[in-house]
Amino acid sequence: MNTSSQPYMRTLAGMRPTNILHIGNYFGSLEGMLELQAMPNVDCYFMVADLHAITTPYNKGELEEYSRDMVALYIAAGLDPKKSTLFIQSHIPAHTELAFLLSSMVSIARLMHLPTYKEKIKQHPDANSLALLSYPALMAADIILYKTTHVPVGLDQEPHLEITRELIRKLDTELGVKLPEPVRFSTKSSYIPSLTLDGKMSKSVPNSYIAISDSFDQIHKKIRAVPTATESGGEMSPGVKLLFDLLSLVSTEEARRYKKDFEEGSLQYSQLKDALADSLYVFLEPIQKKYGALKQDPVYVSTIIDQGTQKASAEAETQLTLIKKAMGF
Ligand code: TRP
Numbered sequence: 009m010n011t012s013s014q015p016y017m018r019t020l021a022g023m024r025p026t027n028i029l030h031i032g033n034y035f036g037s038l039e040g041m042l043e044l045q046a047m048p049n050v051d052c053y054f055m056v057a058d059l060h061a062i063t064t065p066y067n068k069g070e071l072e073e074y075s076r077d078m079v080a081l082y083i084a085a086g087l088d089p090k091k092s093t094l095f096i097q098s099h100i101p102a103h104t105e106l107a108f109l110l111s112s113m114v115s116i117a118r119l120m121h122l123p124t125y126k127e128k129i130k131q132h133p134d135a136n137s138l139a140l141l142s143y144p145a146l147m148a149a150d151i152i153l154y155k156t157t158h159v160p161v162g163l164d165q166e167p168h169l170e171i172t173r174e175l176i177r178k179l180d181t182e183l184g185v186k187l188p189e190p191v192r193f194s195t196k197s198s199y200i201p202s203l204t205l206d207g208k209m210s211k212s213v214p215n216s217y218i219a220i221s222d223s224f225d226q227i228h229k230k231i232r233a234v235p236t237a238t239e240s241g242g243e244m245s246p247g248v249k250l251l252f253d254l255l256s257l258v259s260t261e262e263a264r265r266y267k268k269d270f271e272e273g274s275l276q277y278s279q280l281k282d283a284l285a286d287s288l289y290v291f292l293e294p295i296q297k298k299y300g301a302l303k304q305d306p307v308y309v310s311t312i313i314d315q316g317t318q319k320a321s322a323e324a325e326t327q328l329t330l331i332k333k334a335m336g337f
Contacts, residue, residue, distance in 0.1 A: 016188070017049055017051065022057035034085070036199070057150070065135050079096070099317045113175055131212075148172040157190055158193040203230055205247055236248050
C-alpha cells in the first residue's frame, strides 16, 4: 500500500493513568515508545488511556490529575513533545464515537472469551460492566483513528491487537475502508516477573514491583527481599535469574561481570543485589528529577496536552468521518 522507499510507520500507544507506574510498565511499553520516537520515519502518537481507566473501579477525584501526571511522566522519561504528539484520550470524542461504531462489528462471545476480560472480572466480580467487555473495541478505535502500523505494548495485549486486525479486515471487506494492519512492536523485555516470583510485576501486589518513583532506600529494601535460595547443584534459582534479568536491563556491563562471578562460583548474592539496586536508582533518578520539575510547571504540561490534542484531533476526525460515511451515516 506504500510505494515509497521509506516504509510508512505510524505508532499509537497509551497507558492507563495510575499513580503507580513500575519498571514493568517502563520496559514493557514506555521503552518501546522511546525506541519508536528515536526512529526517523515514524510518526508518533502517545496518549493517556483515561477512558480505559473507567472500565475497572477508579476514583473520579483523581482521574484528571493522574492523567496529567502521566503526560508529565512521559516527558520526564524522554518522550519529546517536539517529536511526538502527546494527548489525553478523553479529550478527543472521536475515540468514544468510533468505539461504539466498531462495537457493532464484534460479537459478545468473541469479547467474552478474551483472557484479559476473564482476568479482570475475576479481580473485580462486582464491576463486570459493558464498558469492560467492550474494552478491546475502544482500543481498536484508538489504533484505527491514527492508521497505526506499530503498537508498542506488552505481550498480554496481543489478543486486543488481534481483535483490531479482525475489525480492520471487516472494514475492508464490508465497507471498503482500507487500513494498515497493526503489529505489536516488542521491546527487549515485555514481561517483567514479580519480585515475589509469583506472576508478573503488578501495582496491585505490594512488594512485587519497583515503582519509577521509588527512593534509593525503597529500591534497596525491595531488592534485598527477593528470595535467592538456591537448590543444591549450583543451578540458578528463579530469584537469582530475576536479579540478572533486571540488571541486564539497566546495566549490561555489570550483568556480564556478575554472570562471570556466578559461573566461577564466587558470586555473593548480597553484592549482586546491592549492585542491582544501585543501578536501578541511577537509571530512575534523572526521570524522577525531571518529573519533579514538571510537576512544578503545570502550565507547560497543559500547553503540551492542548497542542497534542489539536493535532491528534484533526487526524482522528478525518478518519472517523470516513468510516461513518462508509457505514451509511
Ligand atoms: N490496553 C492497553 C494496556 O493496558 C492500554 C491502551 C489503550 C493502548 N488503548 C491503547 C495501548 C492503544 C496501545 C494502543 O496496556
